[in-house]
Amino acid sequence: xxxxxxxxxxxxxxxxxxxxxxxxxxxxxxxxxxxxxxxxxxxxxxxxxxxxxxxxxxxxxxxxxxxxxxxxxxxxxxxxxxxxxxxxxxxxxxxxxxxxxxxxxxxxxxxxxxxxxxxxxxxxxxxxxxxxxxxxxxxxxxxxxxxxxxxxxxxxxxxxxxxxxxxxxxxxxxxxxxxxxxxxxxxxxxxxxxxxxxxxxxxxxxxxxxxxxxxxxxxxxxxxxxxxxxxxxxxxxxxxxxxxxxxxxxxxxxxxxxxxxxxxxxxxxxxxxxxxxxxxxxxxxxxxxxxxxxxxxxxxxxxxxxxxxxxxxxxxxxxxxxxxxxxxxxxxxxxxxxxxxxxxxxxxxxxxxxxxxx
Amino acid sequence: xxxxxxxxxxxxxxxxxxxxxxxxxxxxxxxxxxxxxxxxxxxxxxxxxxxxxxxxxxxxxxxxxxxxxxxxxxxxxxxxxxxxxxxxxxxxxxxxxxxxxxxxxxxxxxxxxxxxxxxxxx
Numbered sequence: 317x318x319x320x321x322x323x324x325x326x327x328x329x330x331x332x333x334x335x336x337x338x339x340x341x342x343x344x345x346x347x348x349x350x351x352x353x354x355x356x357x358x359x360x361x362x363x364x365x366x367x368x369x370x371x372x373x374x375x376x377x378x379x380x381x382x383x384x385x386x387x388x389x390x391x392x393x394x395x396x397x398x399x400x401x402x403x404x405x406x407x408x409x410x411x412x413x414x415x416x417x418x419x420x421x422x423x424x425x426x427x428x429x430x431x432x433x434x435x436x437x438x439x440x441x442x443x444x445x446x447x448x449x450x451x452x453x454x455x456x457x458x459x460x461x462x463x464x465x466x467x468x469x470x471x472x473x474x475x476x477x478x479x480x481x482x483x484x485x486x487x488x489x490x491x492x493x494x495x496x497x498x499x500x501x502x503x504x505x506x507x508x509x510x511x512x513x514x515x516x517x518x519x520x521x522x523x524x525x526x527x528x529x530x531x532x533x534x535x536x537x538x539x540x541x542x543x544x545x546x547x548x549x550x551x552x553x554x555x556x557x558x559x560x561x562x563x564x565x566x567x568x569x570x571x572x573x574x575x576x577x578x579x580x581x582x583x584x585x586x587x588x589x590x591x592x593x594x595x596x597x598x599x600x601x602x603x604x605x606x607x608x609x610x611x612x613x614x615x616x617x618x619x620x621x622x623x624x625x626x627x628x629x630x631x632x633x634x635x636x637x638x639x640x641x642x643x644x645x646x647x648x649x650x651x652x653x654x655x656x657x658x659x660x661x662x663x664x665x666x667x668x669x670x671x672x673x674x
Numbered sequence: 675x676x677x678x679x680x681x682x683x684x685x686x687x688x689x690x691x692x693x694x695x696x697x698x699x700x701x702x703x704x705x706x707x708x709x710x711x712x713x714x715x716x717x718x719x720x721x722x723x724x725x726x727x728x729x730x731x732x733x734x735x736x737x738x739x740x741x742x743x744x745x746x747x748x749x750x751x752x753x754x755x756x757x758x759x760x761x762x763x764x765x766x767x768x769x770x771x772x773x774x775x776x777x778x779x780x781x782x783x784x785x786x787x788x789x790x791x792x793x794x795x796x
Contacts, residue, residue: 349738351754352718352763356734359719384734393735 325374339391409467425452507559534621540604577650584643605632709775715766
């Protein structure tokens with residue numbers, strides 16, 4: 317091939333046009349565009365030849381072709397502007413993609429698919445994590461593919477072309493209120509409440525009436541508290557430290573957000589294990605949280621005490637499950653707040669110096 | 675301030691910003707120049723040469739899509755014809771193109787006058 321090029325250097329132009337043809341969309345205009353480009357290149361060669369006074373060699377023609385550009389780039393410039401999703405639809409596409417992937421798919425996998433997988437793998441956390449992540453990856457891939465396809469079709473069919481004509485200024489969302497900072501008073505109140513809670517927690521083992529009131533006469537704390545009492549106390553201490561740091565370092569804007577998220581995550585794990593532990597104590601009477609006080613087994617009211625203990629245990633289990641759900645929702649909101657904060661910080665750091673200085 | 679900021683991020687960013695702004699500035703001017711040149715019939719290469727001789731270089735990848743766009747808008751008419759034993763596509767301004775060009779030139783003069791005034795004031 318190189319031998320024929322050296323014999324007939326103009327053959328390079330034909331090879332070049334052939335390469336451009338490969339990348340050009342196969343429309344009726346393809347041959348037209350190629351003929352025009354070929355004519356332009358030949359005119360350039362002709363001009364150069366008359367300027368130099370001799371026929372151009374392979375290297376000189378290569379130089380002209382190089383200046384014209386790589387075939388793929390030339391084809392992309394010559395051909396029609398093509399895009400899967402145009403600038404008009406792209407912001408909506410990005411918004412929908414984020415909504416579906418981050419705020420629907422991920423929570424569904426964390427709070428529904430993950431626990432379901434955990435149940436099916438008999439509590440094997442490692443296997444559950446692997447299976448859930450694998451499914452999440454393929455789910456995200458399929459969801460992103462479908463969304464892209466739908467938007468590509470919308471782009472092709474110009475389905476939202478009249479969006480510009482239909483919008484109404486009065487339908488614009490109301491102005492967002494400025495971001496509310498955690499107030500000093502609120503943090504002080506939280507701190508006081510937690511200190512009070514810690515004192516109460518420390519007193520409960522020796523003074524059960526603080527938690528059970530008059531029922532302390534016939535009920536006592538169940539075995540589950542022997543395992544979880546210390547973690548609960550430690551968590552309360554950690555919360556107090558967190559609030560104290562928040563008060564002392566009010567300039568740390570990210571700290572309250574991520575520390576609260578961490579607190580929620582630890583609480584979630586603790587509550588999860590408490591619910592799990594309550595489920596394991598099924599042998600004999602099910603009294604995980606409270607049980608009948610010692611020495612009452614021969615009492616005439618034993619049956620009545622047992623019923624009360626059962627009601628209290630069920631009520632506590634339900635409240636723990638509700639707490640777990642509440643923590644999940646709280647965690648999701650806190651993740652959102654943290655992401656918003658990170659994005660805001662990113663935007664601020666990307667702003668020009670002139671804007672930041674204002 | 676913007677320039678200072680971008681310079682702190684490297685001269686490459688500054689060059690990129692300049693190139694993008696230059697491209698924007700040239701885009702409208704090129705259309706006007708092409709339409710003006712095509713008051714007399716020309717084919718692609720001679721049009722490119724004429725523009726380059728007047729200091730407005732334009733590459734093939736920009737000119738030919740622009741010519742097609744202007745033709746599809748009805749501002750140009752084209753015709754394949756043989757010249758010097760080679761087939762060439764000749765372009766010229768259509769009657770509609772002539773009208774539009776007059777309006778565009780009027781607009782250009784107005785912008786030019788305003789800009790000159792602004793630059794003098796600055």
